[in-house]
Amino acid sequence: MRKIKKQKIYLLALLLPFIIFVIGFEIGPLVAMINNSFFADDGIHRTINQYLTIFNSKFYMEGIKNSLMIAIFSSVVAVIIGLIAAHSFTKFSKNTQNRLLMLSNVTSNFEGIPLSFSYIILLGTNGLFTLLFHKMGFDVLGNFNLYSWTGLILVYVYFQIPLAIMLIYPSFQGIKQQWKEASALLGGSKLSFWIRIGIPVLLPSIVGTFSILFASAMGAYGTAYALVGSNYNLMSLQIASLVTSDVTLQPQLGSALGVLLASTMVAAMWFNERMMRRIRRDLR
Template identity: 55%
Template sequence: MRWKTRNQMLYLFLLPFLFVTVAFMLLPLIAMVISSFTADGGGAWTLSQYATALTNKFYLVALKNSIFISFFSSIAGILIALFAAYSITRFSAKSREFILMLSNMTSNFAGVPLAFAYMILLGSNGLFTLLFKQWGWDVFASFDLYSWTGLAFVYFYFQLPLAILMLYPTYFGIHQQWRESATLLGASTFQFWRSIGIPVVLPGIAGTFSILFANAMGAYATAYALVGSNYNLLAIRIGTMVSGDIYVKPELAGALAVILAIIMVVAIWFNETMMRRVRRDLQ
């Protein structure tokens, strides 16, 4: 009886969390999906919103740009993180904790504060821009923070620490005994990584890429604060159709959001599949 009373109290404490989940996640999601299947202004059920989203060149370009910048920033982040994460595993335990803590803090520094920080440092009148120009070394003369290059650079900033945090544990799947056995059998370092190391970390790399891709696809605040509506991204298009000053099309925004959600869900499902393989290899 006492055990049942304690469980009931625990369920009671979960009620606020369940309320927040339903009110701020589940209900808006259901409303968005229903809205995506209705005509402009509500009313009749239709697939016209999805037809427009998948045939209109303007929205297709937004989807293409989002996929391209997400793919580019994910690949760039993984390439650097592969070597950075491996280097961290060779440090002392105290140094590893410090670097991982720093990476964790950096990966959460995104959105409007990140865009504002880049404007202060690398904008047209940014600190580094003016400082190097005063020194006669105008390295940022051809760099435009408010272009695709600047946007990709900012995306890469918050992708890299996240990639390090996710790739770091995968290297512990390579046991020291494997290295020693390969060395005793006469295998070189290249042969060890080609036949043993890379196959072990490959599922982790694939899973990390899918998470980074989904993370970049859903990024809105950083891109909007940096370039506004000047660059055609899917997340920005959805935002302007929900709260735009010129016109509002919540039904079409819902259809685009569902398409974006499907892409992200597929990416996360792929990550879970790859991580399951990593966990199986580590056992």
């Protein structure tokens, strides 16, 4: 018993730096943000007026709506494309799969300001492809505007697809070849196999991937800021403007928006957990 207690104490001592890190850089700022959101603009009197200001303002509610729409739409598109791409990966040899996964891993980290700058160079008003197609007489891009809703969706989907592939791909390893053979012997087509067996098995991974992509898109700041600046109303841009701006500096209101943003992400994770439990129960 003493040895077991000593081992537990030793393990806790090893975890101590990680615990301090989590408290200092995760829990501490979160508690400070929640506490700050219940102060008035003077930073002295406690109030819930910051939240009332948000819910009574069309400007802030529009930012929340825009962020939700972009996060949901881009996540759905990325999951669909990632699902198809991950399935395609399984058709290659192991060496090729490893190379494709390595490429996806590298690409998934290419986001923020570098990604937006790359799109501006290629598809901006004076971008490489924009000018090239114009000189060639091809109106391929038409009325496409990179600095709009469509441009934001395109950039968001780009950095979400590799992450979706990385998260969904391992689930395909759980689909056994024997299942496909058994389905074929019983007269089932490839389509019926995926509808009745494949998709239900992959569903927990799909739902979990969607929730992670949704949270990632909701919290994305650098990509949107570099691409549209303050020309498009997004929740993350509102928070940054309220916390860092010299003109509209209202850190208490920014903290309240941050709490709502964090609550949205927590709700997405909670929904994901409930859905995955229900799916796993139904599969049993």
